[in-house]
Amino acid sequence: MxxxxxxxxxxxxxxxxxxxxxxxxxxxxxxxxxxxxxxxxxxxxxxxxxxxxxxxxxxxxxxxxxxxxxxxxxxxxxxxxxxxxxxxxxKALQDLAKAYRHQLNMKVVGITGSNGKTSTKDILASLLQEHYITQKTLGNYNNEIGVPLTLLSLSENVEAAVIEMGMENLGELSFLTHMVEPDIAIISNVGTAHLENLKTMENIAKAKLEIVEGLKEHGLFIYNGDQEILQNAVTHAQIPGHIRIRTFGVKPQNDYVISHITQKREGVSFCLNDDVCPYHVDMIGKHQAMNATAAWIAAKALGLSVEEIREGYQNIEKTGLRNELVDFGKCLILNDSYKSNPQSALAALDTMEEFDVPYKIAVLGDMLELGDTSDMIHYTLGKDLAKYHLNEVLTIGDMARYITQGAFNNLTGVHIEHFTDKEALICYLRPYEHKDCMLLVKGSRGMKLDEVVDALVKKEEEVVK
CATH class of the missing domain: 3.40.1390.10 (MurE/MurF, N-terminal domain)
Structure with missing residues (x-):
């Protein structure tokens, strides 16, 4: 500090x-x-x-x-x-943070994205700790107040810092990146988060791309090359020629191509380019292979060896409420209650799909900040549930009613029910601690669905005592 x-x-x-x-x-x-x-x-x-x-x-x-x-x-x-x-x-807080940042002799990686920026931050910080004295953004301190507080929390002897940057409107990332002045900038992906403010996906991509504006000369820009919307934004952005650019993804045109992704309870494994020996990451969700690859590129650029990267993948200090596995008696809870949008909801469902469990329940709450088409976006998510092997779909929240409707119209042989309050939902779920099953809990932070998980787990702990 x-x-x-x-x-x-x-x-x-x-x-x-x-x-x-x-x-x-x-x-x-x-x-x-x-x-x-x-x-x-x-x-x-x-x-x-x-x-x-x-x-x-x-x-x-x-x-x-x-x-x-x-x-x-x-x-x-x-x-x-x-x-x-x-x-x-x-403004004085921000000015002080910028002045302090200039006084520290460190490498800085700035990360943004609609989904995955926190996981990428956690992975990369764990990698860099194998080689450098490293600090990272704590929690979600990623806005105009949180970023300067993060910079001012860095110690005098820090050698590498991983700074998460969020945004809700155009111009916000531009302001933050000029404060942070990263050596490396990462965009994990572009999704529908903040569609309410920015109106179009093109505007969201444009806003995310502002992170490049603060890059140091000859800095490195890393982004998800699988997304056409982001690729188009990069093409039209006229990024200065001194900025190095690297892409990652599963499509063959990327600089770093991910393949052979496998998911187990212990984590996710994947291969990168021509490596025959897979990397194993101590996180769940196949999408974590994307986040881990973005971190891999940054870590290599900062001088880490492959051996250090492999070791760092095994020691990730994870931010809570994101793809967190929690035991609830015989039931396994996938707690992903920190945030939600269509892309992250489908990623969580993809993760649950990988688990060999006989009975699966999806608890889905409102996805906030989706703008005027929020009702249709929720309805579409309900329709998309037909792609998964679910036994029950339980929803909660005003907008989640549209998930319920989409599920009713497209799913067969599945119990579908909408709840109006958490207590009723918690009471309904408590008996499942005695059933061999898996429970996904997913909703925007404002829905506070972590309270559902806490209530279930706390009740079980009281019984054990």
Whole structure:
């Protein structure tokens, strides 16, 4: 994390200050939540949707804040600590992160994508740890607040950083990538996430491609070459000639071609180009072969050996709620409740299809942020369920009713039921701990379907005790 004198912070921001303490003292880390401030932090009060962080400065100081940023327009700055005056605390957070990034001698990989960016981040960070002192974005800190906090959390001796970048509108990735200035940029894929804001898939591809704008000179751009929509966007983007470009995918025209993908409970295996010895990745889902290959290309570009990559694939520190296998008595739960869109839902169903289990249940919740055609997109997902060997389809949420309708109209011999509340769904599912079966739980984060998994597993643990 950033450790600098208060005077250095003032100079990095070119800011004025109120000297209520020694500016030679050092701050250790930054925090935007007054409740989580620890001794030595720089407290940065942010204007949120509902709260103004300036109102909680007393709690931050009580918890040990050494200094605070303060917007000039805000009255009553504190008198107990050094106050650094800025026009906008959010912009100051971002400016400080960019200045700190320039002070660190490290290689940076920036990752974006509609699906798979977090898994790619987790895989690549595990690979790089075999060779470098490595840090990565924690959780989903990938927006205009999360990215600067991630940069400011990096240690002084970090050698490689893997930074996840998200977006909801055009221009957002451009802003983030100019802050991060990656040596390598990866686009895992383009999907329908954020269709509500961007209206067309072409706009989504264009927005994702903004990540290239911040690439360092002679940087490396890696992207999913199987997707025609992304390929077309790259063709029309007029990427500077000094940027190196590599593609990956299962189609033969790619620079790195993936083949012989196999899935077991222990993970996924695949071959790459002419390698006869397959790679094994400690993650489930055949789509993870794509994410692992993007990470492979970046790791090789940063000097890792094949042996180091193979070892790193076995030690992946995974972010939770994504393709997570959880035991529930005799039932095996595939918990993929962090996010959902049609592409990731079908990928999760593909993963469940690979398991040799006699009875399979899909619990599907709303897919959010899909725009005006959300009802038809949900209905189409319901129709697509006919391709899978499912015994039950259970849905929950207002939009998920359309999944139910699509399933009713296209599936035969399958129990289909819609639930209006989680408690009823949980009660329905509890008896399945005694059945040899598999349960997929998939929905957008706003649906909080992880609460369903937690309730089932917690109940089983209480019984065991």
């Amino acid at each position: 950033i450790i600098r004198s208060i005077d250095a912070i003032i100079r990095m921001l070119d800011a004025d200050y109120i000297e209520n303490g020694a500016i030679e003292d050092k701050i250790q880390g930054v925090c935007i939540d007054s409740r989580k401030v620890v001794e030595g932090n720089l407290y940065i009060p942010i204007h949120g949707v509902k709260n103004n962080g300036h109102a909680y400065v007393a709690q931050a100081i009580a918890n040990g804040a050494k200094a605070v940023l303060w917007e000039r327009k805000e009255p009553n700055p504190p008198k107990e600590v050094v106050v650094i005056l800025v026009e906008d605390t959010t």
